[in-house]
Amino acid sequence: MERKIVKFLEHWQLDPNRKPLVVYGSKQVGKTYTVLKFGEDNYNNVVYIDTDNNKKLIELLKKQNTIDGIISKLSEITNQEIAKDDTLVVLDNVNDVEIVNTIKTIGKFKNDYHVILITSLRDNLSKFKGVELQFKSMLPMDFEEYLKAVGKEELIDFIKNCFKNNTKNPFHKVAMEYYNSYVITGGMPEAVDLLSREKNIHLLNSVFDKIIDTYKKEMALQDNLIDITRSNDVYDSIPYQLSKSNKKFQYGLIKDGGRSKEYENALTFLHNNGFIYKCYKLQDIKSPISNFKDKDNFKVYMNDTGLLFKKLNINAKQFTIEEEIRKVLYENSVAISLISAGYSLFYYQSEGKAFIDFVIQTRTGNIIPIELVPFSKTKSKALSVYINKYNPQESIRITQDNFCIKKGVRYIPLYATFCLSDLV
DSSP states (O other): OOOTHHHHHHHHHHOTTOOOEEEEOOTTSSHHHHHHHHHHHHOSEEEEEEOTTOHHHHHHHTTOOSHHHHHHHHHHHHTOOOOTTTEEEEEESOOOHHHHHHHHHHHHSOOSOEEEEEESOGGGHHHHOSTTOEEEEOOSOOHHHHHHHTTOHHHHHHHHHHHHHTOOOTTHHHHHHHHHHHHHHOSOHHHHHHHHHHOOGGGHHHHHHHHHHHHHHHHTTSSOHHHHHHHHHHHHHHHHHHHSSSOSOOGGGTSTTOOHHHHHHHHHHHHHTTSEEEEEEESSOOSSGGGGEEEEEEEEEESOHHHHHHHTTOOHHHHHHOHHHHHHHHHHHHHHHHHHTTOOOEEEEOTTOOEESEEEEOTTOOEEEEEEOOSTTOOOOHHHHHHHHHOOSOOEEEESSOSEEETTEEEEEGGGGGGGGGOO
């Protein structure tokens, strides 16, 4: 499966100032497969080491403070030659600070060795930080990557051109059908691969169960036992949080009388490590919007719509006929698209209850309100209220309908949200 991160890896490989690279992201998003496939395609040799509980590796690297010494020990433990500019060294499941601190030595000086470290817990980055390393995140597949995986690359060009030129997509219906399939499947490579091979949505349950179980095991790595339980409880509550009309996260939905102080650590752990995404309410629309977030009011989304589909305990028929269920999954999917495009998540609610699902700020400082109105019969005045108050340069409605512009508002189909990274 072709992943967008490969282009970054190709630039990293050719960078004369290249440093050891840390690729991080939740388990099951395809980090190890993608890095090893990149190595296979671009190097004569790939040296792979699983560092999980690898005491021998730690012992061999201990006290190594020269590049030659480190490379010699890595070669010794794998019984493979590590050639300059010709071998990719991959250290997987990296959680040990001692290993990382040793590898940092390679990043202190310009050299011709290529090393990638892979970790799933983003909390590790605070321990691994340093100018001797480079960092790159990896997320589940977006809709563009999904279309490539299922052999529909031609649709991508149509969507991008229509987005760029604000013209109707002649294959709109087909694109929506594939998007609905993507929402149910999610962006986990194993799920996408299974569906593309077997064409049977029912088979996905086993994949989703396995991934959720893997996440639960990751949550169990926390030091505080009560935070492990609370992380599970928070994670399990998300489908209920998103299914109610008021999407604000409510602690009372986790348990009766639940309070923020009880679940603060659990929410922080889940958010920091990419299991969930927080979308904060804005107190005002001023630049930079990050300065005006209300830390006590936020929505929470899951990092994958396939996992949310599973935890909603629904089937494909319910998704097709029940608009409220689709709205929940569509909203979560849009949130994921915005995260993938590099935006932080915010929303806006006026005193008069006008609710804007998302507000983003582009790299040039442009603040754009995004209202999700997926169904044609749905009427909403929220965006009009926002426009009258703040007069934004650009406003967006995301719908199931084709591309168009109405009364200065840009209408974008759900399937084109991956294009939002191109906004200026």
